[in-house]
Amino acid sequence: MREKPFSKFQILANTSMILWTLIVILPFILLFMSSITDENTLVANGYNFFPKKIAVTAYAYIIRSGAKILKAYGVSILVTVVGTFLNILLSALMAYPLSVKNLPGRSFLNFFVFFTMLFNGGIVPSYLMWTGTFHIKDTLFAQLLPNLLLSAWNVMMIRTYFTTSIPDSLYEAAEIDGAPQIKIFSAIVIPLGKPILVTMGTFAGLTYWNDWTNGLYYIVRNKSLYNVQNLLNQMISNIQYLATSTSSNVTSAAANIPSTAIQMAIAFVAILPIMLIFPTFQKYYSKGLTLGGVKG
Numbered sequence: 330m331r332e333k334p335f336s337k338f339q340i341l342a343n344t345s346m347i348l349w350t351l352i353v354i355l356p357f358i359l360l361f362m363s364s365i366t367d368e369n370t371l372v373a374n375g376y377n378f379f380p381k382k383i384a385v386t387a388y389a390y391i392i393r394s395g396a397k398i399l400k401a402y403g404v405s406i407l408v409t410v411v412g413t414f415l416n417i418l419l420s421a422l423m424a425y426p427l428s429v430k431n432l433p434g435r436s437f438l439n440f441f442v443f444f445t446m447l448f449n450g451g452i453v454p455s456y457l458m459w460t461g462t463f464h465i466k467d468t469l470f471a472q473l474l475p476n477l478l479l480s481a482w483n484v485m486m487i488r489t490y491f492t493t494s495i496p497d498s499l500y501e502a503a504e505i506d507g508a509p510q511i512k513i514f515s516a517i518v519i520p521l522g523k524p525i526l527v528t529m530g531t532f533a534g535l536t537y538w539n540d541w542t543n544g545l546y547y548i549v550r551n552k553s554l555y556n557v558q559n560l561l562n563q564m565i566s567n568i569q570y571l572a573t574s575t576s577s578n579v580t581s582a583a584a585n586i587p588s589t590a591i592q593m594a595i596a597f598v599a600i601l602p603i604m605l606i607f608p609t610f611q612k613y614y615s616k617g618l619t620l621g622g623v624k625g
Contacts, residue, residue: 364594387594428491471547490525
């Protein structure tokens with residue numbers, strides 16, 4: 330049986346996807362190649378996919394700080410896993426009642442959640458509240474709680490998915506069988522809502538992993554609670570200080586540090602875990618991200 334030739338649309342679509350894939354992948358390749366480029370070559374010739382001289386000095390500098398980086402990775406992993414779980418749990422627990430159409434005061438509660446997406450108390454009041462009332466300064470909770478634990482955006486997206494994608498007949502059948510709300514939530518809502526929960530969980534996890542402002546604001550003395558982003562940011566600051574210092578001893582030490590290549594290596598080290606984990610949950614994204622699409 331003869332195969333049908335590719336149509337013009339298929340050729341255009343495949344070409345577009347290939348170009349889009351290259352646009353996404355090439356910056357990561359360039360980032361890695363820049364991180365293993367000799368510092369003098371990098372300064373003289375700029376960033377290049379095919380460097381004239383390769384050196385791993387930047388990674389050697391990072392490895393010398395291996396104990397600190399491993400501990401920072403531990404903090405990041407712990408905070409990301411626990412924070413993402415709590416974020417999705419709290420968001421789903423809040424989104425489910427808001428998706429119930431006969432809930433008393435549903436419109437007001439929806440507006441209340443939506444209002445927090447537009448306005449907040451500001452940085453200074455939040456800082457005073459977290460440090461003065463909850464006393465999270467220089468504790469692990471400083472990396473976990475402020476600004477990240479519950480997202481109004483996640484709540485609204487999950488609520489919309491529950492409302493549009495789970496049939497009312499399932500709720501009615503469960504209620505006729507005498508199932509309590511917690512049973513409906515755990516046995517019906519959570520399994521059927523897995524696509525949006527995984528999608529929103531990915532966004533929450535990325536936010537936790539990339540966050541460095543909480544450590545900057547609330548981790549002052551106990552630097553052992555720095556996550557990867559805080560530690561790498563501190564390393565960059567130290568390198569910049571050495572490069573700009575007027576002291577002769579400091580200047581000679583800075584001359585041996587590949588500052589530009591280290592910045593590239595630090596960025597690559599920071600995003601590598603996300604690049605490895607992201608494909609694991611890819612099958613859920615198409616369902617979660619097409620929320621609101623027209624159904625045939």
